[in-house]
Amino acid sequence: MKPNLTDTYTCTLPWRTDNTFTLYVDGDQFYPRIFDCIGAATSTVDIEMYLFESGGLSDEVIAILEGVRGRGVAVRLLLDHVGSHGLHHQERQRLTRVGVEIRYFNKLQQRKRLRNLSRDHRKIIVIDSTVAFVGGAGMTDDFSPRHSGADAWHDAMVEIRGPLVHDWGLLFERTWEHYDSIHDEKLRKRLQQALRSEHTPPLRNREVPQGRAVATRGPGNKPIIGSLLSETNKSSRRVLMSTAYFLPSRKLVKALTRAAQRGVDVRLMVPGAKTDHISMLYAGRSWYTPLLQAGVRVYEYQHRFTHLKTALVDDWVTLGSCNFDRWNLQLNLEANLEALDPDLVRQVAGMLEQDLREATEIKLSRWKARSWREKILERFFKWIAGFFINRLPND
Structure with missing residues (x-):
């Protein structure tokens, strides 16, 4: 990666054509594919991950990384300091012993105060600069049906090949370079200046299959939700949204209600x-x-926890690490794939339609008849959430 590229801070990258996208739903699909690609690496493996915890799945991942390091493949692991808390010291030693480079994003420090809440929530894997995987799943047993059985969390990852892989590598490179200085005051001023002057490349002809990487860079920067609002406000046929946590802004509620x-x-x-x-x-x-x-x-969605972060608006899709809630949007580093690609849209639509068939629809008449206990719990937790979110840095 060219050094000058890592010194730029725009997080809405250009639309790219000539890519292929393959959707893998649930851990029994995406983990074997990811592990096969990592195991076949010839030069580099870069992994940026929020959740990375010890367990059966981590044993598999570490064994594969030990194997590729034995062939001389360069491996870099960028973990969130909080999200990787469950990775035991022995596993960390196994990785460093074979030469895996590990960095921890935004280590907890008392002087940072509320900025300790800002976490790297992205899930990005780039292999040999030719294939990337992005989505919402972490490296934990929770997502693996083989280790958690029928209670495994429901999520998806997308395999990307083509020019767009470069941009996912660029996002990784930026955070790798600034893993512990992202909240330095001088750097934050540079980020603010970049945001004021940022130019978002225009959307190309919507008839041409294309995709782009869109990321948030931390407190107050929200291009992912900006894209979702823009697409929802001009939608004409459908808006299908799945999110693990729903704590929306007024703008999102207004966009959804006006579309309906x-x-x-x-x-x-x-x-x-x-x-x-x-x-x-x-x-x-x-x-x-x-x-x-x-x-x-x-x-x-009832029979297990759905961890998906996906929206399909007409023929536009966004999928990645970003929940459509104010907490994620205010604080975290997030990254989503946006695409206008008929094949990916078909895959995502099929996944969402199947999930909706398995979910329970909430009817207004039934909802009005819910108990006072339920209403009190809703108001209480909404107040608690608002109390904290309204005090977060938003600059």
Whole structure:
């Protein structure tokens, strides 16, 4: 990677053509494919990951990385300091012993105060600069049906080949270079200046298959939700959205309700009772009433935790690490693939339609009849969420 490229901070990268996208749904599909590609690497393996925890899956990953290092492949592992807390010291030693370079994003320090909350939530794997995997899954047993059985979390990863792989490598390179200085005041001023002068490359002819990498760079920078709002506001046929945590901004609620009111098929899917944060479930439910009244169809996915972060708007798709909630958008480093690609759109539409068939639809009449206990829990957790989010840095 050229040094001058790592000194630029634009996170909305150009649209690229001549790419191929393959969607893998659930760990029994994407882990074997990812492991095969890593095992076949000939020069470099770069992994940027939020969740990386010890377990059966980590043993597999580490064994593969030990193998490629034995062939002289350069391996870099960029982990979030909080998200990798569950990776035991012995596993870290196994990696460093064979020459895997490891860096930890934004190490917790008292002097950083609230900026300790900003985490690297991206999931990016780039192999030999020729293939990339992006999506919402981490390297933990939670996502693996082989290790967690029927309770394995539901998520997806996309395999990318073509010119767009370079941009995912560039995103990795930037964070690798600034892994522990991203909250340095001088650097933050450079980031702010770059944001003010940032030029987003225009969308090409929508009839041409294309994709781009879009990322947030931390506090207050939100190009991913900006794209979603823009596409939703001009939607004409459908808006299908699945998110693990639903704590929306007013703008997103307004965009969804207005789309439904003009006759667009708007369907929102969130986790049901099986979730890793019950507080987020109740806080998100506090928005159901205005959405349902406007004609938005709301679904809760019941039989396991859905960790998907995906939206399909007409023939435009966004998929990656970013939940469509204010916490992620305000604080974290996130990265999504945006695409206008008929084949990928078909794959994502098939996945979402299947999920919706397996989910429970929330009807307005039933929702109005819910108990006072449920209403109190919704208001309480919405207040708690708002109390913290309204005090976060947003510059």
